[in-house]
Amino acid sequence: MDIQVEHTVYNDLNYNDKGRFNSFWHQIDAALALKPKTIMEVGTGNGFVKFVLKKNNVAVSTIDIDPKLEPDILASVLSIPVGDNAFDVALCCQVLEHLPYENFVPALTEIRRVVSGHLILSLPDMHRAYRFNMQLPILGEIKFLWTLPRLKSQEWTFNGEHYWNISNKNYSVGRIRSDIEKAGFKIEKEFCVFEMSWHRFFILKKK
Template identity: 45%
Template sequence: MTQVPKEHYRFESYTDFDRWASYYFQIREILALQPASMLEVGTGDGFLGRFVKSATGIAYHSLDIASDLEPEIVGSVEAIPLRDGAVDVVVAFEVLEHLPFEGFVPALREMRRVTRSHVFISLPHFGPRPKVALKVPGMRELRLAAKLPFPRAHTFHGQHYWEIGKRGYSVGRIRSVLRGMFAIEKDFLPFETQYHHFFLLRK
């Protein structure tokens, strides 16, 4: 898996509005599962881990190949050094695209092995994303959004080996891979951050 230098996660350049929105959906779905324990694969800037440890009773564990990010476990998602069913939920947000696509299934298998219940992931979804919001006083806000197909060939620039929506990586293909190992309980692109495609998967 490609390592990203620690400096990449500086607040000024990394944590934009879309990422804050992504954190909201990450936390919302994790809390709804009411897990006693969880493993985060790929710690990023550490925000999720700090929140879980300070504001919930969930036993939080982390895994990353980058030792300078100070994860609890230094290792690869393709060979997680934990026993079968070690935690209630395994999460990986904007992580698995850092593996060549042939590593996607082995990584999912490892996450499935380690969880007792659920795997929750997000993946980048490329493509134009027009959206409109209309708020009239006294009425519920109207929101309309669409993800337009734009199957450009993917070019590797040192981080992402592939993205949903790029040529050869349709969302249908990704769903088919996921259904081969899990039941897809939720599958959504938040209005606020339509680059992050979330999948809540049940073992």
């Protein structure tokens, strides 16, 4: 597997924008709601999620293929050198699109092997979504995403980082859900981040 993202990108403010920090918040919120003692984070990133989880007394081990990111486990998600059920929960956010799609189910299957409970997964979704946010008397804040289907799915070719994205041609959200089930997970919850609508989250439970 080739390293696609230079390690310095994760410290760049263009990468760490407001929307991404909202996505980090959802990762942390979803993880803490499961009350795990141990978490495996696939993809080291900038270390923010691990930092906050550790402050909440969760033991976090990161796995990555880039030694410059100094992961706890230097390995591919396709072959994780730990025993079965080694972690309570796994976090794998904005990572698997960096692998050819034929590796999607094998990667999920390997993650399933090393967790005893849940996987928090997020993937890029190129659907069109519009944000509505209103503050009304008595009712308070009302916000929602409105998705507008495309008449024709857009083609996608490898751009040096992403091999595929949800909602591009041949990668419908229905196909993703089916393959998640095929890998041995049940979808408990699914949502897109309001502030960064192209981050689609799946809260998955090991079958």
